[in-house]
Amino acid sequence: MIPIDPTSGAADTSPQVAPARMDAFRADRVYLGADHARNERRTWIVTAICAATLAAQLIGGLAFKSMALTAAGLHMAAHVAVLLVAAFAYRVARQRKDDPRYAFGTGKIGFLAGFANAVVLAATAFLIALESIERLIEPAAVDYDSALPLAAAGLAVTIVCVWLLKPARAAHDGDADLNLSAAHLHLSADALVGVLTLAGLAAGRSFGWSWTDPAAGLVGAALVAQFAWSLLRRTGGVLLDMNPSPALVAEIRARLQAQGERVVDLHLWRLGPGHHAAIVVLEAAQPQDVQAYRARLAGLAGLSHLTIEVRRA
Incomplete structure (x- = not known):
C-alpha cells in the first residue's frame, strides 16, 4: 500500500x-479539532468557576452548619471532577500531538474522556432517580425558604458555565468535539434538573405538595439518562471505529x-x-x-x- x-x-x-x-x-498525524485551544481554555475557566463555587458552598456549610449548602458543595464536586477529566484530555492531546507512539495522533483522547464522562452522567441519572424514589416513598420535610435561594444560585452558576462551554460553531456529527459535548451536556443536564427543582420547590411551597420536588427529580433523571445514552453511543462508536x-x-x-x-x-x-x-x-x-x-x-x-x-x- x-x-x-x-x-x-x-x-x-x-x-x-x-x-x-x-x-x-x-505533522500529518496532528488531528486535533479546529477549536481545540479555545475549548481547552474555556474548560479550564469553567473548572475554576465550579471549584470556587464548591469551596464557597463547603465553607458556608461548615460555618453555618447547613446540610443544604454541604450537599450542594458535594454535588458541585461531581461537576469539578467531570470538567477536570475533560480539561486534562485537552492538555494531554495537545502535549502529545507529536508523539510518534500514537500511530494516528491524539485526536481520540477527547472521545475517550467524553465516553468516561458519559458514564458519569448515566450514574448521576441513576442516583437522582434513586433519591427521588426514596423521597416519594418517605417524604422528608423541606425548608423551602432556604432551599429556593440556594437552588436559584446554583442554577445561575450552572447557566453561566453552560454558556461558556457552548461550541464555537454549529458542527456536523463528524466535526463535533465530543469531549466538549460531554462537559456541556453534563452541565446542561444539571441546569435542566435545576429548573425542574425550582419548579418543584415553588409548587411545594405554594401548595404544600411534598411530592412535586421528588417528581421533578424523576423527570430530570429520565432526561439526564437520555443525554447520557446518546453521548455513550456517539463516543463509543468513535472508539470502536464505526463508519x-x-x-x-x-x-x-x-x-x-x-x-x-x-x-x-x-x-x-x-x-x-x-x-x-x-x-x-x-x-x-x-x-x-x-x-x-x-x-x-x-x-x-x-x-x-x-x-x-x-x-x-
Missing part, C-alpha cells in the same frame, strides 16, 4: 520514513469509480474532531498513477489521512 499525504501530495513508497522527512510525517459518515463513503466510492475502476475495499473512521482517515483498495484494467486517484478526492472536507492500494484487474 502507498500512503498518500493529502496535505503535501507526496507519495512515500519507501518502507521506512527517512529522518529528513520525520517532521512532515508527524462515521455513509455519505462520505459513498462520495469517495463514486469519485474513485468514475472511470470504470472498482473499489474492492474501503474503510473510513474518525481520527479527531473534523478529521477522517480512509484506506482504499482499488482495481483497474489500466491503473493510473496514485496521484491521479488522489486528485479525484481533492476538496473532500474532513478527509485528512488517505492510503490507497491500486491493483491491476
Whole structure:
C-alpha cells in the first residue's frame, strides 16, 4: 500500500520514513479539532468557576452548619471532577500531538474522556432517580425558604458555565468535539434538573405538595439518562471505529469509480474532531498513477489521512 499525504501530495513508497522527512510525517498525524485551544481554555475557566463555587458552598456549610449548602458543595464536586477529566484530555492531546507512539495522533483522547464522562452522567441519572424514589416513598420535610435561594444560585452558576462551554460553531456529527459535548451536556443536564427543582420547590411551597420536588427529580433523571445514552453511543462508536459518515463513503466510492475502476475495499473512521482517515483498495484494467486517484478526492472536507492500494484487474 502507498500512503498518500493529502496535505503535501507526496507519495512515500519507501518502507521506512527517512529522518529528513520525520517532521512532515508527524505533522500529518496532528488531528486535533479546529477549536481545540479555545475549548481547552474555556474548560479550564469553567473548572475554576465550579471549584470556587464548591469551596464557597463547603465553607458556608461548615460555618453555618447547613446540610443544604454541604450537599450542594458535594454535588458541585461531581461537576469539578467531570470538567477536570475533560480539561486534562485537552492538555494531554495537545502535549502529545507529536508523539510518534500514537500511530494516528491524539485526536481520540477527547472521545475517550467524553465516553468516561458519559458514564458519569448515566450514574448521576441513576442516583437522582434513586433519591427521588426514596423521597416519594418517605417524604422528608423541606425548608423551602432556604432551599429556593440556594437552588436559584446554583442554577445561575450552572447557566453561566453552560454558556461558556457552548461550541464555537454549529458542527456536523463528524466535526463535533465530543469531549466538549460531554462537559456541556453534563452541565446542561444539571441546569435542566435545576429548573425542574425550582419548579418543584415553588409548587411545594405554594401548595404544600411534598411530592412535586421528588417528581421533578424523576423527570430530570429520565432526561439526564437520555443525554447520557446518546453521548455513550456517539463516543463509543468513535472508539470502536464505526463508519462515521455513509455519505462520505459513498462520495469517495463514486469519485474513485468514475472511470470504470472498482473499489474492492474501503474503510473510513474518525481520527479527531473534523478529521477522517480512509484506506482504499482499488482495481483497474489500466491503473493510473496514485496521484491521479488522489486528485479525484481533492476538496473532500474532513478527509485528512488517505492510503490507497491500486491493483491491476
